[in-house]
Amino acid sequence: MLELLTEKFSKSLLRLRDSRKVTEKVVNDVLRDIRAALLEADVDYQVVKSFLKRVRDRVLSEDLKKSLSPADSIVFTVYEELTKILGQQKEDLKKGVVLFVGLQGTGKTTTIGKLAHMLKAQNYNVTVSSTDVRRPAAMLQLQRLSEKVGVPYYSFEEGLSAVDIAKKAVERYKKEGMDFLLLDTAGRLHVDEELMEELKQIKEAVKPSEILYVADAMQGQEALNVARTFHEALGLTGVILTKMDGDARGGLALSVREALGVPIKFIGVGEKIEDLEPFYPDRIAQRILGLGDIQSLVEKVQQTIPEDEAQVLATKVLEGDFNLEDMLRIIRFIKNLGPLEKVLGMLPGISAQLKHIKIDEEKFKKTEAIILSMTKEERRNPKIINMSRKQRIARGSGTTVSDVNRVLKEYEEMKRQMKKLKGALGLGTMPRLPRFPFK
Numbered sequence: 001m002l003e004l005l006t007e008k009f010s011k012s013l014l015r016l017r018d019s020r021k022v023t024e025k026v027v028n029d030v031l032r033d034i035r036a037a038l039l040e041a042d043v044d045y046q047v048v049k050s051f052l053k054r055v056r057d058r059v060l061s062e063d064l065k066k067s068l069s070p071a072d073s074i075v076f077t078v079y080e081e082l083t084k085i086l087g088q089q090k091e092d093l094k095k096g097v098v099l100f101v102g103l104q105g106t107g108k109t110t111t112i113g114k115l116a117h118m119l120k121a122q123n124y125n126v127t128v129s130s131t132d133v134r135r136p137a138a139m140l141q142l143q144r145l146s147e148k149v150g151v152p153y154y155s156f157e158e159g160l161s162a163v164d165i166a167k168k169a170v171e172r173y174k175k176e177g178m179d180f181l182l183l184d185t186a187g188r189l190h191v192d193e194e195l196m197e198e199l200k201q202i203k204e205a206v207k208p209s210e211i212l213y214v215a216d217a218m219q220g221q222e223a224l225n226v227a228r229t230f231h232e233a234l235g236l237t238g239v240i241l242t243k244m245d246g247d248a249r250g251g252l253a254l255s256v257r258e259a260l261g262v263p264i265k266f267i268g269v270g271e272k273i274e275d276l277e278p279f280y281p282d283r284i285a286q287r288i289l290g291l292g293d294i295q296s297l298v299e300k301v302q303q304t305i306p307e308d309e310a311q312v313l314a315t316k317v318l319e320g321d322f323n324l325e326d327m328l329r330i331i332r333f334i335k336n337l338g339p340l341e342k343v344l345g346m347l348p349g350i351s352a353q354l355k356h357i358k359i360d361e362e363k364f365k366k367t368e369a370i371i372l373s374m375t376k377e378e379r380r381n382p383k384i385i386n387m388s389r390k391q392r393i394a395r396g397s398g399t400t401v402s403d404v405n406r407v408l409k410e411y412e413e414m415k416r417q418m419k420k421l422k423g424a425l426g427l428g429t430m431p432r433l434p435r436f437p438f439k
């Protein structure tokens, strides 16, 4: 996700920090790099233009933070302006009837399932229904998803129009005192008048609290034009960008808010039911600048392991007092977090080089087996692992001594990385973050 921008931004801002003196020429060079990066990432031209103007105006008017070096201050200005074009703050979802609109194949149905799952986990009473009368298969798909998530799907007799279904679904949702009705609408391959007319009628009939436009992030500029058409016809209240996991460029993510004035509310980051995240502009800006997404990582970690255990582990990491038992715990909850690439992408400084890293899940399993073959004492104090212990561990785990050596070496490396991470986290709150951890 957004790798292209992260790579380019990191490189260019690193150069800025490396230059001995921040002259006007240096600033211009950096802004030129950023402009090229944004255009290459398919960000809307007007958005790029106004973004750069704001950064340049602020930098030239020396609206610089006193506590920062000139270079860091420019980085911080870029961070703030980037956050602004992404929408400044996370936008919540209003309770009520949520209408989903968008073209076919963008991930609309999948997203409704994901959102139902997320809202249910937050203890809301959620129900779903579909008005896509032309495509019974799409209705069935949503029905199956709702069964998987464990929320009711409202279905009605055949032959009703889309508007009738919408009305009946809302009546039932009200009668049952639900918090959310997630209503799917017909998707077409292209925008057409008939579809727009139907959507307008549904909007009129159900008075939704939200009209969310689902867009495929990988489609870039083209999707922006379609979104504009939907917005003009319906007045969208939010956008959900799907397939962000496959989107290296980020053109749509950076353009939508500024170009349409509609906030991005969620992003889809994979095909699984839990692969939907609220959209946090500041975290995405940090990610683009190569600062990693520490906040998201911390939250994910807290979700997967009990809070007090997370605390203990965090303290250990910060104090550098980290043994093989901790490594085992980390391996296990990283496994629960989902694909490793995603987790690594959230760590500071790693995102830019991420695509060069190949992660080997098999090796992970081996590592787990090796640590499990150690005694408690060995795990807590790896220094005592001599040759005969290594041989025993290798036998016990069905591996070789060189595998055991590899794990021990990786442990040392991880310990070293943890110290580095400690350095990065120790920088404290955002205003001082632009001291790049990977420098």
Ligand code: GDP
Pocket: 103, 104, 105, 106, 107, 108, 109, 110, 111, 187, 242, 243, 244, 245, 246, 267, 268, 269, 270, 271, 275
């Ligand atoms: P619809 O026609 O708009 O309802 O689209 P679907 O919900 O059927 O989704 C189309 C395809 O996109 C399916 O294969 C989904 O699994 C996939 N998809 C949806 N959201 C995401 C996402 O966030 N990431 C990835 N990688 N695939 C997604």
